Amino acid sequence: MTLMVEAKGVCKAYGGLEVLKGVDLNVARGEVTCLIGPSGSGKSTLLRCVNHLEKHDAGELRVDGELVGYELRGDKLYELNDRQICAKRSQIGMVFQRFNLFAHLTVLENVTLGQMKVKGRSQEAATAKARELLARVGLDAKERSYPSQLSGGQQQRVAIARALAMEPKLMLFDEPTSALDPELVGEVLDVMKDLARSGMTMMVVTHEMNFAREVADTVYFLDAGVIEESGDPRTILTAPRSERLKLFLSKVL
């Protein structure tokens, strides 16, 4: 089995504040990995390093066997330029806590923009693909709406469709249900479960322990910038070994 994401000793600091202090993590192809942990533990930062929205300071980070943000030629690391980074990012889908749909575009235009401008698809091809994906997330009737006219759950499902339209090999979810009203969480999790069943490789930062238990193949528990514990969800969520995970679970469960 080949690895989709491979992190070795990844470090990241903002000014003097160390957010990641040497993280090792592996995500196999077709696997769902959940990152859990208290806020400020570095889960989101790790996720953002994977598609180079944040630059990691030290360590090695590979996606699909290739270094993130750099190229190794001879014995030197060359930083990639904007165009090269963007080309790699387009193969990694990302879903944000605050949805971040393009506010000035309709639902349909949100899903076609990247296809046309990055993948160079024709308007017809992009629209056909967008309609197929919107139907998959149950929003084909809303294609002419603007994001501000949709509920949070609907916006997040459009955001998932927008990411899927780029046909990514890896999907990153950064607390996708944290900004939602409780009754809307289910509809987004259902779409994510469906996606997991279809064999998509996913990295999910979440506070939904039931989702982690049900869908994840591996769960990583981060605390204060290090991986404290990891493993099969049924084992680590029911029988945690470390004191910190025990404490964390007692608060969230």
Next chain:
Amino acid sequence: MSTNGDVTVKVVPVRHVGRYVSGAVALVIIAMVVHTIFSKLPTGQYACHGAAPHRSCHPKTEWRFSWDVIRHYFFSAEVFHGVEITLALTVFSMLLGIIIGLTLAVMRMSPNRLLSATAWTYTWFFRGTPVYVQLLLWFNISAIYPQLSLGIPFTSWTFVHINAVNLFNPFRAALMGLALNEGAYMSEIARAGLISVDEGQIEAASSVGLTRRQTLRLVVVPQAMRVIIPPTGNEIISMLKTSSLASVVSVVDTLGAATNIYSQNYLVIPLLLTASLWYLLWTTVLSSGQFYVERHFARGSLRTPPPTPIQRLRADVIGIARKFRPVHDVGVAS
């Protein structure tokens, strides 16, 4: 009407006495203004009709505002040409100003300190000196740069030579001065617009794989427009009037044409009013255009767009008509 159990109780609305009083005062003032605008003055001459025994005379009068003179000059070829110059100055200096402003705004936000400092210095200079002075400076620039050449800096290699006096004719000097000055103001407006776009929009655009340039063009600028358009509309309207300063560098714009005419016939007030009416006409046209442009760029940010003036007028008329309908109709809705 409202019901309280089985008894019907009449609802008495609050009387706004203050509103009626201030309304009456406003009405009197409006009447006075309209009256004086359309009043007539005695000329001191008499108009007489008929022969000796039946001869009748009455004093001759004329409009206080010389409406007949204004009507004559409003459509005169000279004023018309002046209006064309005013519009050309406004349109071209705003276009150049917007291009300069957007460039400066992007420079200001660049991580390159030299670029952002350059943009800051430009704004500092052009906002810190009066437009009047800047216009005179461009008009007289040939005093210190009689020859302008295009070539490689700090070498003797030059390709094109231009005589500065020819290049900076009055119109081009005025255009240059107005556009460079406007660029400084537009840069601040554009910067405020670009900053107003949520960081998350930029992250989402990068995560889809758009390059920095595509993100700016396809995601940031269209959303910044909502913030940029209203003050830009004000700038255009303000520019229409500021362009009248061009007459100091002997450009014959609307005001220039008016002053040229009254310096010959001494009809100062009627010609100044003629110019004012032309400015008013165009500011009215621009303001109504501004409304529809703002409405267009607000899409996606408002659930329901604001009503157009015609829609609002219709709603007002219907509202007033309802108010005057018999009382028993009013209570039906409850």
